[in-house]
Amino acid sequence: MKTVIYPLNYAVNAIKNSLHQAEDSLYRNGGAYSDEERLIAEHSVERAFIGLLILCEHLGLGHALQQIEGLFQEAKGHFLDYKMGPDGPYLIWGEKIRHYVDGIAAAHGLETTSAADITALKEIIKRTLHVICSPNLFPALPASKADIHDRIEAILKCHFDDLKRTPVLLRPPRHFAADSAIPSLKTLIEYQFVDTLPTATLVAEYISAGIHSTCPQWEHLLRVVYETRPFLSEEEWIASLQDGEPGRPYSIIILTGDKSTSPNSMFGRLSATLNKVRR
Structure with a gap:
């Protein structure tokens, strides 16, 4: 199946933008969310998961789709769990999503802006x-x-x-x-x-x-x-x-x-x- 680059690029960027929104909130408050911030950040991670699932289904990536569905179910209720890394805190589930998104982007030549x-x-x-x-x-x-x-x-x-x-x-x-x-x-x-x-x-x-x-x-x-x-x-x-x-x-x-x-x-x-x- 031939993939159209521009829609794929938009889909990848939409997922990454959702992750950025959740990560920016974590970076600002170090995990001490207000009720509104928590709701928005959780929604952003969930939206990134759903976007990735739809993208994998569209691309026919059956094995990856099954893996991500499992991660999605495991992450529910824990979307904002985070760990401390060498550069500061990071969202555990956000990083897992990014691994798949980066792999898809690299496979389709979307990693570097021309x-x-x-x-x-x-x-x-x-x-x-x-x-x-x-x-x-x-x-x-x-x-x-x-x-x-x-x-x-x-x-x-x-x-x-x-x-x-x-x-x-x-x-x-x-x-x-x-x-x-x-x-x-x-x-x-x-x-x-x-x-x-x-x-x-x-x-x-x-x-x-x-x-x-x-x-x-x-x-x-x-x-x-x-x-x-x-x-x-x-x-x-x-x-x-x-x-x-x-x-x-x-x-x-x-x-x-x-x-x-x-x-x-x-x-x-x-x-x-x-x-x-x-x-």
Whole structure:
């Protein structure tokens, strides 16, 4: 039976997302759940089990299906049992589910996000510049990191329906919090807003410090830097990235508002005209 890759990819990601929800809750409270948190976490593990059972049946994996059915019955009433591992607590049944899911994903070539997928994501982000700076859509240019985050994320959500805002990461590196996450691409996104040369220098130093490695379940980290005007050359930004942690799957995208909002650009002329009308 021929398996269609995209639906399979969605099914695998749905199971993993359910596990992430339960694991994030465990990581936050160390097993001391409130009644509501416990109910949500238990439901997440149960949903992951059911998703895995349906997936195995769809793929015709009879032997695995029988094994997982046995595990499911054994786990009922104990979905949130956990142990302490070298990296912190982990859900016992979540790990058992993940073994099967990872095996299925690897067997169908879903373990690694393709370079083409990441390239496509980068192109989408680069093309957001004219939209996030458009005077037809916004009363003012981006003036903070929150503006950049809100505007770009709204566009990405149209392309990636599994996008998560400010995701809670399992065992996150110190001093790092992702702004957006796309589980289907195993990618985290971090936004930076730069409006002065000193800020540009600080952001470049932050990037080159290399203190924020990606989390185990994420393969890529994209840093999106929005400059109100060019403060550093693209070569300088890329150099700061390369100074960080060689070989790590990091990328940087520079968006410069000056390029789309200068007086000579279409958006700049339109913005100036609208400002005159508003006065």
